[in-house]
Each structure stands twice: as C-alpha cells, then as structure tokens.
Amino acid sequence: MLEYSELYPIQNEYRMMQSLDGMWKFQFDPEEIGKKSGWENGLPAPVSMPVPSSFADFFTDHKERDYCGDFWYETEFYLPAEWRNKKIWLRFGSITHRGTVYCNGMEITSHEGGFLPVLADILTVAKPGQVNQVVVKINNELNETSLPCGATKILNNGRKLAKPYFDFFNYSGLQRSVWVIALPEESVKDYSVDYELCGTDALVKYEVVTTGEHPVIVRLLDAEGELVAETEGKEGILQVANAHLWEVRNAYLYQIVILITDGNGVLDEYREKIGIRTVRIEGTQILLNDRPVYLKGFGKHEDFSILGRGFHWGIVKRDFECLKWTNANCFRTSHYPYAEEWYQFADEEGFLIIDEVPAVGMMRSTRNFVAAGAGNYTYFFEALTVPELLKSHIADTEEMITRDKNHPSVIAWSLFNEPETITDYAYEYFKEVFAAAETYDFQSRPMTGAFEKNSKPELCKCYPLCDFICLNRYYGWYISGGPEIEEAEELFRDEMDRWKAKELNVPFVFTEFGTDTMAGLHKLPSIMWSEEYQKEYLEMNFRVFDSYEFVQGELAWNFADFQTTEGIMRVDGNHKGVFTRDRQPKAAAVVFKDRWEKKNELF
Numbered sequence: 001m002l003e004y005s006e007l008y009p010i011q012n013e014y015r016m017m018q019s020l021d022g023m024w025k026f027q028f029d030p031e032e033i034g035k036k037s038g039w040e041n042g043l044p045a046p047v048s049m050p051v052p053s054s055f056a057d058f059f060t061d062h063k064e065r066d067y068c069g070d071f072w073y074e075t076e077f078y079l080p081a082e083w084r085n086k087k088i089w090l091r092f093g094s095i096t097h098r099g100t101v102y103c104n105g106m107e108i109t110s111h112e113g114g115f116l117p118v119l120a121d122i123l124t125v126a127k128p129g130q131v132n133q134v135v136v137k138i139n140n141e142l143n144e145t146s147l148p149c150g151a152t153k154i155l156n157n158g159r160k161l162a163k164p165y166f167d168f169f170n171y172s173g174l175q176r177s178v179w180v181i182a183l184p185e186e187s188v189k190d191y192s193v194d195y196e197l198c199g200t201d202a203l204v205k206y207e208v209v210t211t212g213e214h215p216v217i218v219r220l221l222d223a224e225g226e227l228v229a230e231t232e233g234k235e236g237i238l239q240v241a242n243a244h245l246w247e248v249r250n251a252y253l254y255q256i257v258i259l260i261t262d263g264n265g266v267l268d269e270y271r272e273k274i275g276i277r278t279v280r281i282e283g284t285q286i287l288l289n290d291r292p293v294y295l296k297g298f299g300k301h302e303d304f305s306i307l308g309r310g311f312h313w314g315i316v317k318r319d320f321e322c323l324k325w326t327n328a329n330c331f332r333t334s335h336y337p338y339a340e341e342w343y344q345f346a347d348e349e350g351f352l353i354i355d356e357v358p359a360v361g362m363m364r365s366t367r368n369f370v371a372a373g374a375g376n377y378t379y380f381f382e383a384l385t386v387p388e389l390l391k392s393h394i395a396d397t398e399e400m401i402t403r404d405k406n407h408p409s410v411i412a413w414s415l416f417n418e419p420e421t422i423t424d425y426a427y428e429y430f431k432e433v434f435a436a437a438e439t440y441d442f443q444s445r446p447m448t449g450a451f452e453k454n455s456k457p458e459l460c461k462c463y464p465l466c467d468f469i470c471l472n473r474y475y476g477w478y479i480s481g482g483p484e485i486e487e488a489e490e491l492f493r494d495e496m497d498r499w500k501a502k503e504l505n506v507p508f509v510f511t512e513f514g515t516d517t518m519a520g521l522h523k524l525p526s527i528m529w530s531e532e533y534q535k536e537y538l539e540m541n542f543r544v545f546d547s548y549e550f551v552q553g554e555l556a557w558n559f560a561d562f563q564t565t566e567g568i569m570r571v572d573g574n575h576k577g578v579f580t581r582d583r584q585p586k587a588a589a590v591v592f593k594d595r596w597e598k599k600n601e602l603f
C-alpha cells in the first residue's frame with residue numbers, strides 16, 4: 001500500500017489545486033556540485049525551461065540535447081492563506097527518471113522511476129499566505145537496477161551518455177503536469193471498483209481507503225448527473241438497475257461520488273468518471289461485457305517534436321482523431337505508463353488500453369534489437385543486481401496499478417516488453433512480478449507481457465505466467481525482409497503452427513509488427529523502406545493472423561514515427577510509424593482503415 005494518494009487531483013469545496021505548469025528555471029549539474037553548493041535554495045545560473053516537457057529538443061547543442069546526469073528545476077508559487085488548515089502536497093505527474101524534491105530549501109522526498117506520479121508532503125515547510133520555492137534535483141542515468149534498463153557510458157573527457165537497452169530516445173525532465181494540492185485533514189486516499197453483470201443490471205463493488213475513521217457514503221450518478229444508487233461504508237456494493245455498459249467505441253460513463261461525513265457535515269468529497277464493464281479471458285477469446293472483442297490498434301509512444309515526451313492535450317486530441325479514423329479500438333502504452341490524461345480520454349472515447357510498466361531493455365545490450373536479432377543469450381537475469389531490479393519492477397507495478405486501476409479503458413497489464421525469457425532465472429524473476437501484480441488489482445484484470453522472437457514456443461519459460469500471450473514479430477523485416485518475404489511468411493506460419501500445436505487455449509495478440517518506412521519513398525516493385533513495401537508486408541502479416549483462430553488482436557508497431565538514440569539502424573528515429581511523427585498518414589494507414597472497418601471488433 002502506497003503511503004500517499006495517487007488519485008488524480010480535482011477541485012471542489014473540500015479539495016483545492018493550483019497548476020505549476022509554465023516556465024521554470026533549469027540548470028545542468030555535470031560536476032555534481034549542486035547539493036554541496038546549496039542549489040536546493042535556488043539555482044545560481046539557471047536558464048528557462050517549459051514544464052511539462054522533455055528538456056532535450058529545445059537546445060541547439062549536442063551536449064545539452066544528449067545530456068546525461070544530474071540537472072535541476074526551480075519555480076515559485078503563492079500558497080493561498082485560506083489553505084492554512086489543509087494538507088498541502090506537491091504532485092508531479094512524473095519525474096524522469098528519479099528525483100529529490102525540496103521546498104523552501106528543505107528536502108521533502110525522493111522517488112525512483114520516471115513514469116508515475118510523485119507526491120511530496122510539504123505541510124510542515126510550506127508557508128500559507130506567502131511565496132514558496134520548489135526545487136527538484138533530477139537524474140536521468142540508466143542502469144540495471146531500475147526501469148527502464150540501460151547503461152551510462154562515461155567518455156574519456158568525463159561526459160556521461162545514456163546507453164539505453166531499448167530504442168526510444170532517453171527523454172527526461174518534468175514531462176507531465178505539476179500541481180500544488182490542498183486536501184482536508186481527513187480525506188479519501190484511494191478507492192477501487194469492480195463490476196458484475198446480472199442480466200440487465202450491474203453490481204458495482206467498491207472499496208474506499210480514507211485517512212481517518214469517519215463514515216463514508218458512496219453514490220453513483222448517471223451521465224445526466226441523476227442519482228442511480230447510494231450506499232454507506234468503506235466497502236460495499238452499489239446496485240444499478242438497467243445498467244448502461246461501457247462498450248468499445250461507445251463509452252457510457254457514470255460518476256462515482258465518495259463522501260466522508262462526521263454527522264454534522266461533509267469532510268471530503270472525491271468524484272471521478274467510471275465505466276461499468278467486465279473483462280475476462282475465456283478460452284482463446286478476450287471478453288468485454290461477456291462478448292468477444294478483437295483488439296485493433298497500435299503500440300504508441302509519448303513522443304512529439306520539440307516537446308519530446310512532454311504532455312500536451314493537443315497531441316492526445318490529434319492522436320485519438322487519427323486512431324478513430326483508422327477504425328482502431330485499442331493501444332498499448334509501450335513501453336511505460338503514460339500521463340494520466342491519456343487514460344481519461346480513452347475512457348471517454350471507448351478505447352481499450354494494455355497498460356505497460358517500464359520493464360523494457362531486460363536483455364543486456366546497448367541496443368536490444370542487436371541482441372534480439374543475433375539471438376545472443378546475455379545472462380541478464382543472472383546478474384547480482386537482479387534482486388534490486390526486481391524491487392523496482394514490483395514498486396513500478398504497484399504504482400501503475402494503484403494509479404490506473406479504475407479506468408474502464410484499461411483491460412490488461414503488460415508487465416514486460418521483450419526480456420530474455422529462456423532461462424529458469426527469468427521465470428523465477430517474472431513469477432515474483434506476476435504474483436505481486438495480482439495483489440494490487442481489485443478487478444484482477446488479465447496480465448501479460450510482450451515476447452520477442454527468441455521467446456520461441458520451445459524455449460520460452462515465461463509464457464505460462466500470462467493470461468494471454470503477446471508476440472512482437474517482424475517476419476519480413478528483421479527476418480527475411482524484402483525479396484525474401486515469401487520465405488518470411490513460411491517461417492512465420494511455421495512458428496505459429498508450433499504455438500498452435502501446444503494447444504494452450506489462450507488468446508494471442510500481436511503487440512508489434514511493422515517495417516521502417518520513409519514517408520514519400522515510392523518504389524515499384526517495392527523495396528524495403530518504401531511505402532509500397534510497408535503495405536505488402538502488412539498484407540502478408542494479415543494473411544498469417546487470419547489463419548489462426550486464437551489470434552485475437554493486432555497492435556501494429558508503431559502508431560507514429562518516433563525519436564530514438566542515434567545509431568546505424570535508425571535515420572532520425574524509428575520510422576515504423578503508420579503515421580509520420582507529425583501525425584500525417586503514410587499509405588499503410590489506409591490499409592488499416594479498410595481492414596479494420598471490415599473486421600468488426602465484436603463477433
């Protein structure tokens with residue numbers, strides 16, 4: 001159980017909030033002198049830096065864009081005098097990858113892991129009715145004891161460089177919104193909901209955690225704001241007659257209202273939109289509200305020019321318009337939990353999400369695709385540092401599930417992407433991760449992970465942990481690409497036949513397949529990297545998917561082109577996007593649009 005509340009901040013009579021988004025001060029600390037020199041009291045020579053944003057792509061110099069090490073942010077805020085009797089917190093949507101928060105010069109908290117909220121209790125140091133200072137010391141180095149995995153190289157001149165074991169750029173900084181929030185002394189800390197359908201009615205089972213002992217009232221309002229159910233107690237069941245279900249691309253949202261009362265009045269109120277739906281696996285099918293659903297969509301990234309991984313509602317809006325245009329119904333938050341607003345919007349739009357922890361790069365290589373491509377065994381889970389990594393993995397899993405567990409859009413947890421899975425060491429490691437994850441989700445959603453090509457049916461030790469199996473496969477790209485595509489299809493079918501022969505009786509979802517494609521490069525006959533080849537590759541993949549009834553979803557890699565570390569396999573980023581980085585369609589987008597229009601998601 002986390003010590004602080006991960007509930008998304010809201011404003012009402014009892015809860016207040018103030019955004020700290022805007023222009024902050026910023027300073028690199030390559031010599032690591034900040035702490036010794038008292039930078040927690042104010043930065044000596046700062047530049048300006050927008051929040052939320054990654055810092056990297058604002059700069060025009062290599063040393064700044066590729067900066068790896070410690071760096072600091074600073075801002076000020078006025079704390080309203082009327083908030084005097086409240087609990088005061090700073091809430092960072094994330095601090096990437098780790099940071100220490102100071103308020104008025106005092107160290108408040110530290111957090112490891114760059115993709116989940118950080119809460120800092122500043123009650124004892126913040127001054128109501130005055131201007132207060134916030135300083136954050138951040139570090140963006142990669143290692144093998146926290147997620148995502150990588151290494152940090154030190155050049156001869158002492159400069160540090162990130163060496164990710166994955167291909168997305170190591171964007172960092174304050175990439176999500178920052179708030180000051182004021183909560184009542186006794187407040188709603190957390191709540192969970194789960195659903196059961198009984199004919200046309202539904203049961204909403206709930207659990208509420210508060211910071212005190214006073215009684216709790218829970219109400220359910222329909223989309224018009226009319227009361228449909230009410231009950232008392234920190235756990236209980238709300239009965240909903242003629243329930244409107246939250247369906248794929250047809251989202252009906254209720255509002256849950258949680259009140260703490262002391263007999264004289266209300267002490268706190270928390271409200272949030274929720275959707276009534278069930279999700280479970282039965283045989284080879286994924287059932288949403290007891291009906292099979294075929295997943296259609298993409299793996300994505302939080303990635304955009306200039307902002308890097310910085311949150312902007314404009315990107316959310318455009319991406320959902322493009323997703324809807326392709327007739328998609330799902331995406332995977334590869335390879336880390338996204339800003340919370342993505343899930344809120346998916347709840348509204350009726351999109352399904354496979355929510356992924358940042359467990360990527362669990363194969364020792366400067367670029368995991370080199371190791372993956374070569375099939376090299378890298379002894380990853382035999383290192384002495386593995387117990388510490390496991391702790392971070394479980395902590396991130398707890399924080400992700402605690403944060404996202406009430407979103408109707410979230411239908412499954414992905415607990416890894418492309419680790420080494422062929423040893424008993426890997427199995428023992430992931431067994432612990434899955435066992436922990438199970439204890440955090442009130443809805444017991446299906447759990448999975450994405451397997452790369454060395455996780456073959458005969459060798460992979462970890463697939464039995466998964467409720468459904470996700471495969472990342474590149475037959476026709478990394479394997480037998482271009483003129484060899486017919487052979488790629490045979491090899492692909494051969495692997496699928498071997499999975500089929502295992503009679504696992506679980507759904508399979510393709511969580512990656514795709515080709516790098518330069519937008520505007522046309523060639524007849526096709527060559528690899530041309531728009532024509534991307535289409536031919538997809539048509540081949542679709543033939544294979546459609547030959548196996550246990551294939552219950554296809555999430556292409558990637559929704560859009562995205563930035564990566566520089567290297568011999570990437571030309572200004574990864575170009576497997578079906579859309580360009582500025583969200584314009586390549587020819588393949590129409591292939592998806594047509595296929596998914598015909599491929600009705602509900603059977």
Ligand SMILES: O=C(O)[C@H]1O[C@@H](Oc2ccc([N+](=O)[O-])cc2)[C@H](O)[C@@H](O)[C@@H]1O
Nearest residue numbers: 167369372373418452453474478574576
């Ligand atoms: O390369 C890609 O575009 C994507 O592929 C995935 O990694 C692989 C790379 C190479 C091979 N291979 O050589 O077979 C297999 C998998 C990663 O999950 C993803 O983050 C990355 O962007």
